[in-house]
Structures are given as structure tokens and as C-alpha cells.
Amino acid sequence: MPVLVMKFGGTSVATLDRIRRAAKRVGVEVAKGYDVIVIVSAMSGETNKLVGYVEETSPLFDAREYDAVVSSGENVTAGLMALTLQEMDVPARSWQGWQVPVMTTGAHANARIEDIPTDNISAKFGEGMKVAVVAGFQGISPEGRITTLGRGGSDTTAVAFAAAFGAVRCDIYTDVDGVYTTDPRICEKARKLDKIAFEEMLEMASLGAKVLQTRSVELAMRFKVPLRVLSSFEEMDDTAGTLVCDEDEIMESNVVAGVAHSRDEAKMTLVSVADRPGIAAAIFTPLAEAGVNVDMIVQNISEEGRTDMTFSCPTNQVARAEKAMEEAKTKGEINFHGIVADTNVAKVSVVGIGMRSHTGVAAKMFKVLSNDGINIKVITTSEIKISVLIERKYMELAVQALHDAFELDKSA
Amino acid sequence: MPVLVMKFGGTSVATLDRIRRAAKRVGVEVAKGYDVIVIVSAMSGETNKLVGYVEETSPLFDAREYDAVVSSGENVTAGLMALTLQEMDVPARSWQGWQVPVMTTGAHANARIEDIPTDNISAKFGEGMKVAVVAGFQGISPEGRITTLGRGGSDTTAVAFAAAFGAVRCDIYTDVDGVYTTDPRICEKARKLDKIAFEEMLEMASLGAKVLQTRSVELAMRFKVPLRVLSSFEEMDDTAGTLVCDEDEIMESNVVAGVAHSRDEAKMTLVSVADRPGIAAAIFTPLAEAGVNVDMIVQNISEEGRTDMTFSCPTNQVARAEKAMEEAKTKGEINFHGIVADTNVAKVSVVGIGMRSHTGVAAKMFKVLSNDGINIKVITTSEIKISVLIERKYMELAVQALHDAFELDKSA
Numbered sequence: 069m070p071v072l073v074m075k076f077g078g079t080s081v082a083t084l085d086r087i088r089r090a091a092k093r094v095g096v097e098v099a100k101g102y103d104v105i106v107i108v109s110a111m112s113g114e115t116n117k118l119v120g121y122v123e124e125t126s127p128l129f130d131a132r133e134y135d136a137v138v139s140s141g142e143n144v145t146a147g148l149m150a151l152t153l154q155e156m157d158v159p160a161r162s163w164q165g166w167q168v169p170v171m172t173t174g175a176h177a178n179a180r181i182e183d184i185p186t187d188n189i190s191a192k193f194g195e196g197m198k199v200a201v202v203a204g205f206q207g208i209s210p211e212g213r214i215t216t217l218g219r220g221g222s223d224t225t226a227v228a229f230a231a232a233f234g235a236v237r238c239d240i241y242t243d244v245d246g247v248y249t250t251d252p253r254i255c256e257k258a259r260k261l262d263k264i265a266f267e268e269m270l271e272m273a274s275l276g277a278k279v280l281q282t283r284s285v286e287l288a289m290r291f292k293v294p295l296r297v298l299s300s301f302e303e304m305d306d307t308a309g310t311l312v313c314d315e316d317e318i319m320e321s322n323v324v325a326g327v328a329h330s331r332d333e334a335k336m337t338l339v340s341v342a343d344r345p346g347i348a349a350a351i352f353t354p355l356a357e358a359g360v361n362v363d364m365i366v367q368n369i370s371e372e373g374r375t376d377m378t379f380s381c382p383t384n385q386v387a388r389a390e391k392a393m394e395e396a397k398t399k400g401e402i403n404f405h406g407i408v409a410d411t412n413v414a415k416v417s418v419v420g421i422g423m424r425s426h427t428g429v430a431a432k433m434f435k436v437l438s439n440d441g442i443n444i445k446v447i448t449t450s451e452i453k454i455s456v457l458i459e460r461k462y463m464e465l466a467v468q469a470l471h472d473a474f475e476l477d478k479s480a
Numbered sequence: 481m482p483v484l485v486m487k488f489g490g491t492s493v494a495t496l497d498r499i500r501r502a503a504k505r506v507g508v509e510v511a512k513g514y515d516v517i518v519i520v521s522a523m524s525g526e527t528n529k530l531v532g533y534v535e536e537t538s539p540l541f542d543a544r545e546y547d548a549v550v551s552s553g554e555n556v557t558a559g560l561m562a563l564t565l566q567e568m569d570v571p572a573r574s575w576q577g578w579q580v581p582v583m584t585t586g587a588h589a590n591a592r593i594e595d596i597p598t599d600n601i602s603a604k605f606g607e608g609m610k611v612a613v614v615a616g617f618q619g620i621s622p623e624g625r626i627t628t629l630g631r632g633g634s635d636t637t638a639v640a641f642a643a644a645f646g647a648v649r650c651d652i653y654t655d656v657d658g659v660y661t662t663d664p665r666i667c668e669k670a671r672k673l674d675k676i677a678f679e680e681m682l683e684m685a686s687l688g689a690k691v692l693q694t695r696s697v698e699l700a701m702r703f704k705v706p707l708r709v710l711s712s713f714e715e716m717d718d719t720a721g722t723l724v725c726d727e728d729e730i731m732e733s734n735v736v737a738g739v740a741h742s743r744d745e746a747k748m749t750l751v752s753v754a755d756r757p758g759i760a761a762a763i764f765t766p767l768a769e770a771g772v773n774v775d776m777i778v779q780n781i782s783e784e785g786r787t788d789m790t791f792s793c794p795t796n797q798v799a800r801a802e803k804a805m806e807e808a809k810t811k812g813e814i815n816f817h818g819i820v821a822d823t824n825v826a827k828v829s830v831v832g833i834g835m836r837s838h839t840g841v842a843a844k845m846f847k848v849l850s851n852d853g854i855n856i857k858v859i860t861t862s863e864i865k866i867s868v869l870i871e872r873k874y875m876e877l878a879v880q881a882l883h884d885a886f887e888l889d890k891s892a
Binding site for chain 2: 084087118121122124125126129130132133134136137140143144146147148150151152154155161162164166167212213214
């Protein structure tokens, strides 16, 4: 039998009624002839409650005990989902991570899946079981202790099972009905995409479109697992949601697939840095060591041996970045006159694999922004993405203008 | 190092503050030089919540999934207790049932412990760990699935660990400060016992003194594990609580150790049964097959080939008993004129190992009741217990009068 993986997030299993609704969708796929692996999250709110207990008990907690506590939410949902399916006469049973076993690294609270042996579950499919319900987000370390996978862990579990079992597809049920050309809350013309390439989804995800965790998209791309994102609150339909797939499977596409944005960016400038060969390394090595995620970098033209160095990083890492820079100055590794942090900025990006073969996208983007009087502070580009840092108050305007200019409301 | 087992029930770990309080008690025992095994229940209310989920999802639930769901409450407490101890600089870690592993039968929701290998935990004690926190109430079946032990499971887990590790004692922390000569809510002269023999405790437990589950007392008696029952809400003190131990360790004791009572009894009479050899078997076999727990039995003197047969059973089994009797009558196995069920009764018992060597306890009991005008409906006796069924309204009076008559307010 072909295997289908279905993943239900916390809001999709928040109550017994919603679990029943999710189970009905599973039943529909079973009726089509699939052996189904269902990956479940904890009922929404449960994981936060458990994390709260742990943090209140021990602010610098032992991550092994943290994992033992917070993994229990998924176990409850897995058992309840199996019971619900049984009530619908669908042969089902639950698996906790250690029972499969989902073998992970020993990096507690942020483990990576290393292997998923398929024999236990496959044997049960062979005996007539139709649905294996697996608790997401968790595994077992080489020492036999429970691990959790960190943020987005259940999506990652789902993709890893799809890869291990050679599933035809991995359906991620969530509370949005797919991936949009841009954030519908900002741009009312935003259009749901039927398909998006893995690479585009990766850029969209890492740029602030919070539908799928980057990590699960990376894994799906590596193992070529088609991912479908769809809402568990809408009618079922074979064309529902958005399929995230290999670019070969997308016949026609717009040059630009979407416009992403992020408010969570800060612009930092080291003013009047003493310039010399190796100065970039001297600045960015201590930042990396301090755990600052530097995104964009701009260096002004050097005059009289001094230059301004500008970079962007997440807003909540500004203090850490300043501390690292002051320490490097104290040690004599770098020399500058001052640090200016500007948190009043936003990042807007256009993303699309079509940019590889089409020129002029950057020029068009800059012209659109210029026409609306929006000043660009920093620019970065990749093969399939152009990002700009602008003043925050222009973010919505920029997103709307770019969405119009690239005609994203029309499909290819 | 000598091993001490400490068990904390649901009310003793109901909040993070209470877990902290319990952890402090553990710290005190560690400071005395013990290696401590802590058995924890779920935070109070959690198990009921999970059972509610399961029953609402599937009234005739698969017990394997029930176990997977309800066992999660204990896992949460175990992790939190380990973290709390670590915060107090006490080296500790948690174990879930399958990690020990606590090997049980495959009788889901009501499994029995078959073996507890000590090597994993002992090895950690050898490496300097001072406290193993174990999730109570759970184990793993021969098929590798999670089992739970049914009612009183955490007490049973604690005693089983004490037996497996040859612990010096098993301390059961609960919300009462020990075992009393009788129910203090009924008799204000009730006195806390310093010691009570296993056999006496068994009779007291099964007769309605709800401090310890019968099953855990049986296990403690079999393996001669001294059990101490004490409150987690009172000051710690070496003489706190009640020690349940082998009778050899009790030098002096009253002939009667306590007065137990139970409201949950019904008296059933089969009126005018056609008497013949084997009639008792013909009546009580179908009752046993119907799952009716018959306690006391009285047969009147047979007149003209007919007799009245009276027995007692739990109030909530009356309907089941009536059905079984009517069916046996329909099949022609027995013949009677009618069934009279009297739920307006209560059972009062005096218990004491001293009764083995002292005569006259029964006579004294009957005289005391008679003096207060209390009519005895049914009597049963064992080697260390005399029970009577009386009209329910006299229950409190009977308990008080017997407590006075046997001078239970005074220690031996």
C-alpha cells in the first residue's frame, strides 16, 4: 500500500471535537487505499503549560528533564487520536517516540533525527493496521533518554517519517489554508499559491512567512518529499492548500513567487571603523561567537583609512551584538568611533526561482520603491531573492506596491 | 548506601510549591546518607482529566491507548521533581516506567508488576546520583507497550521498588498523618497508631480505612517491607506517621488495634430457598461469575426443606446480584420466593492480631452493641477480625461505643 503522512498541529487537535474532525480526514485517506502515518502535536496550550512548569521550577533547567516533561503533551494526543480512529472502526494504534524508535542525537531540547527504523510500524501495516499515530516533536537519545526536536519539531517529524517510509506525500494540516503570495493581513490582493518550489518556500519561511518551519522544508527538499500545507478547518478537496515541491513539477510560474516581510530586524552601524585587510573577519567573528545571526552586510567606501560598517540582525540580539563589539574594541581587535542601532526598520523581499533566468527584477523592485518615495537602507541578494531594509513605517506600502508591480494577484 | 523509598501522592505534588516541599523532605533523607528512590503520582486532578478525555473519546476504550494517555501525568511530575531536586543541588534524575524498566503483565489498565531490574538505577547511584525519581503507576508490557497498574498503583510501585532494592523502609507521604484507631470524623477520641501489623492494616484497608491500598499492603507483607504512612503537610519527625510492619516488631499492643466501618454494604436475602445439598454453591457460583463481591453469608436453619439465605455485597452491585439470581432461577438452578435487598445497613468491625491469643472479644463486642440497643443483622469473623452488619443509623454510635469499650484512646 502507498504510505501517506498527515501531520496535525496544536490548533487542529486543541479539543476532542477537533481531534474527531482530524480523524475524519484521516479516514477519508484510508478509504482511498493509503496506509497512513499521522503525526500529532500536543493539544494547543499544553506544551506552553509544561514549559512554564519547567521554567518556574528551574530557570537553568536540565534539558534532559525538560524533554521528559514537555514530550508528554504529544503522547496524550497520540493516544486520543488512536482511540478516536478506533471508534470510527479504523484500525489504529499510537506510538511514542521511543517505541518506534525515533533515534535522535543527544542534543536535548534541540535534537536532530538520525534514523527512523520502519520495521515496527511496517509490520503492523502488514497485519492490517491502517493508521500509525505517532507523537511528534520527540525521539530517543543514544543514552535511551527522551529528546525533543525544538521549534517546528512536529513538522520535522512528519517530513522525516515521509522520507523514511517513502511516502507519496506529507500533508501538513494547520490553521491557514496554504502559502500566500504575501501576508493577506497586509495586502488584500494576496493570492494562495497552488504550488511553490522548495527553494522559494525556504526563502519565504526564513523571511517571516510562518506557515512551515525552515527545518522541515530543508528536510523535504533534501529527500524530495512533496509537502502539502492545508487547513484542517476547511472542506477537504484534492486541490486544497499549497503543494511545496521540486521545481521540476512546476510547469509555469511567475518570475516572482511572493513578497515576504519581517519586522524583526535591526540595523546596526559601526561608525568610522579603522579599515585594514581582515577588518570584516575581525568584526563578524566575535559576533558569530556571541550567537548573533547577522543577515545583511554593507561596507561604505573607505575614506582616509576609515569606513562605516552596517549589518542587520534580529531585534532581540542588538544588546548582545553591542556587547560583543565593545569587548572586541577593548581587546584592541577593532577600532571604531561609535555604534548606532536602528530598530525602526523592516525587511521586505521578493522571492522566485524565475529570477535565475530573468534579469531586471532588482531594477524593477528598486524603481517601484523609489516611485513611492521609499528609501532603501541596505540591500542583499541571493540567486532567487532580493531583500531590502527600509524604514518600518513604509513596510505595508512596499509590500502592496511590489505585489501589484509583479502582478502576483494573477497566476502564471 | 542504604536505600530509602519515598512515595508522594497526588495531593503532595499538586502544585510546584508542594513539589518543592516534598523535595525538601527528600533532601533531608539524602543528608542522612540514604540513596533515595522517589515514586511520584500525577499532580492531583491530572489523571482524572486524562481519564475523562479517554472516556469521552471512546466509552469502550482500548486499554492499551488508555494506558498510553493516562500514564503521562506521572511522567510530568517525575521530571519536575528531578528538576526541583537539582535546583537544591541534590543529584537526581527521572525515570519513566519503560526506562527502568518496570516489567509488568500485559493486563492493560490493571497490570501487575513482574520484575524490576535494579541495574540501571543502581549504576547511577554508583556514579554519585543521590535520588532516582520514578513515575509511579506505570510499567511496560511484554509487547513493549505502556501499562498502568490500576487503583493504588503508585503505592504498589513504591512497595515493589522497596522490595527490589532491599530498601530499609518505604515511606508513603499522603494527606493524612497516619493510621488511626478509627475514623476521626466519627469518633473524636480516635488515636493515631505508632505501629500496626501488616495483617491488621490489611483488614483495616479492606474495611474502608482508605489510607493505603490493600494491594500495596499485601506486597509489603509478602516482602517484609516496613511501610510508613505519614503526612507531607506536617513537620518532619522520626516518629511521625504510622509504621506498618511485621507483628514481631510490635512489642506491646492492644488486643484490638482499631475499629473499621463501611457504609458501602448492602444486605441481600433470598427468601424461602428450596434447600438441598449443594444449594450454597448453586447460589454463590453465579454471583461470582457475575463479578459480585460477596462478603458475609448467613444461612437460617432450614424448616420444611426451605431456608432464607442472606449475604452482603457492595451497594453498587445489588442490581447485578439480583439479575444473576433471577437468571439462575429461570434456568432452574435455584428456587426461591423472593429477593429482599436492604441498602440501609453498615458494617462495623474490630480488628487486632491480639484476638488470636485473647478470647472474649466477640462476646464483649456483642454486649457493647446490645447495651446500646443495636441489633446485629449478620456476623462474620476471621482470625483477627469480627464484623457485624447493623442498621446504618447506628453506625457512628457503634464505632464510638466499641472504641470506648476496647479503650483504643489509650496506647498499650
